[in-house]
Amino acid sequence: MFSDADMEARRWLRDMMGEAGLNATIDGVGNVFGASPNPGPALLIGSHSDTQPRGGWLDGALGVIYGLEVARSLGENQATSHLAIDAVAWADEEGSYLSCLGSQSFCGVLSPEEEISAANHAGETAEQAIARVGLTDVERVRLDTTRHVGYLEAHIEQGPKLEESGDVIGVVTSIVGIRTLHITFSGQQNHAGTTPMDRRSDAAVALFGYAVTLGEQLSELAGPTTVWTFGNARLDPGTESIIAGRADLVLQFRDPTDDVLDRFEQAAFAHAEQAAGSGPVDVSVKRARGPIPPTKMDDHLQAHIARAAEGRIPGRWVHMPSAAGHDPMILSDHIPCAMVFIPSIDGISHDFAENTSDEDIVMGCRVLADAAATIMS
């Protein structure tokens, strides 16, 4: 985000939006915005154009080009040329500086303090990056609730479910909530030779047992799409001849419902209490900052997408939650949102190998355009 190549791509996109007849601009936070010259109400369609390091060609960019293409193609058709489609490419959804920077700015929920404190890996803040690319004094596009009646975003699934079920379109029901817990095991560091087994307070053994038993409990508590991950574990001091005195475990879990997230959290706390009570090692659990609540997509917009999918590919579409985060997590607090997924080959994403068949890419855009037309009609 905000690299020379990124800004060159944004200027290219702005020019393409202009050629499509939109009033195109790069706003003060890097969002590329193409406003239809037609009077409102307007439907906003787009995605983000940034991705991860070594990410693929579809993540984000696909939905941006869909927005442009839907605006252009509806404009070319006499039956729909009166409809107002505003196209957008959000800045920094992936959070090189701050996750959903562009959509936060658009919704007016981004404070100047956040722009000053949010920094990339090299230590450059969002404010500095914006100054570097010459956008400091450029106006920011804001959500206009008198004009914008909804937001649609298409995206690759980034997972294997559509491919496995043989469906071409996923109508996103919600974006999963994410919570992270930090679990700390406090035992007694000691000599690995001279400390008998029955005298040990081994934080590593406590961590392994906790993870295995909690994992079994979570399997029982999970909903149909819940995922959970022990993404990190560290032993201290972590050398072969010393019994670990401390160990740290990170558990992240995602589900479309607060109900499951609550159950998981309760299980992690309860099992920590139980483990600490029955063993020699103290176990404590802390919630990480910034849990992400589940975000429901708008039922009315979903119904339009489902109808469009059924029209194009009868029986080959499904309702599904999104297991990854997207800009509608921000936007849906302010404007009705819906999302369209198309398949990811082998479920791969955030990798150069990310891909989708040409046929599926074309079909995704057709369904999105059909839905946009019926929503606005």
Add this chain to the structure above:
Amino acid sequence: MFSDADMEARRWLRDMMGEAGLNATIDGVGNVFGASPNPGPALLIGSHSDTQPRGGWLDGALGVIYGLEVARSLGENQATSHLAIDAVAWADEEGSYLSCLGSQSFCGVLSPEEEISAANHAGETAEQAIARVGLTDVERVRLDTTRHVGYLEAHIEQGPKLEESGDVIGVVTSIVGIRTLHITFSGQQNHAGTTPMDRRSDAAVALFGYAVTLGEQLSELAGPTTVWTFGNARLDPGTESIIAGRADLVLQFRDPTDDVLDRFEQAAFAHAEQAAGSGPVDVSVKRARGPIPPTKMDDHLQAHIARAAEGRIPGRWVHMPSAAGHDPMILSDHIPCAMVFIPSIDGISHDFAENTSDEDIVMGCRVLADAAATIMS
């Protein structure tokens, strides 16, 4: 080892040995050696004078002073003044440069290549350190099998067993063997949100399960004094939103018998094969370099120590293995060895808090002197 303070202590010890009537020298590898002027056969008594960073005052140093004191006190007693007791303080038992450097040199099993390659944390090699303290051209004391009939070493237990049983003396039966295994779990790194649970090949989950199940098996296979430790575990990449594609676990185990060590090793390999066969993650086990075989102490010398202990503190001594390594691991290949343990308060060692009651310290030296006298009579 080889610091200014260390060399000052060695010179002080050499002078004390001289005052006790021994022919004292610091040899070319840093060993402080006090040879009795009496003709052989001679009994060698001592320990090492180096310890760990932040180590305590007794580790090693206690046994060195015992050697000096036994040589001095037997020399002062007319009934024993004809006996030859050679006192020694070995260099670098703890391995700042190379474990048991001094006793390896003494036994003639240390190659010049090892001295050139063995380096401390600062990157200084043993050869460079020896040159820095001016010992390069100094002669090295060698084991003289026509003179030395045995080696005795006293040491703090460094564990809680004597304190718990209420015994004052441990007659060491053997020094435990140590083996280390590196267990690697190879799964598939993936997105923690979009990868469904049934599609995962999670190296972290495999590691936790392996450690718990193997730990239960090892409990069944253990001898009365076996210890085992999972001292390190690492997940790769080790971040909360990514399923670990690789995980590494270190298992060390110690026992006085090869039989138990073999059983443990077999269990670790067998469980890896079973886990890899039944789960989505590949598991491989590698033996670490330099396993340490169990070292049996000499029965004849043990019997003398046991008799001496029974004479001083009837019923308040035990036979026990040493769970930590000591110079007799090297020496016993060349000369009969035995060790005397005295209690460690709270089992603490390698820490400033390391301590033993004055009463126990005195009793340990009395038992050692009595044993030395009967061995040589």
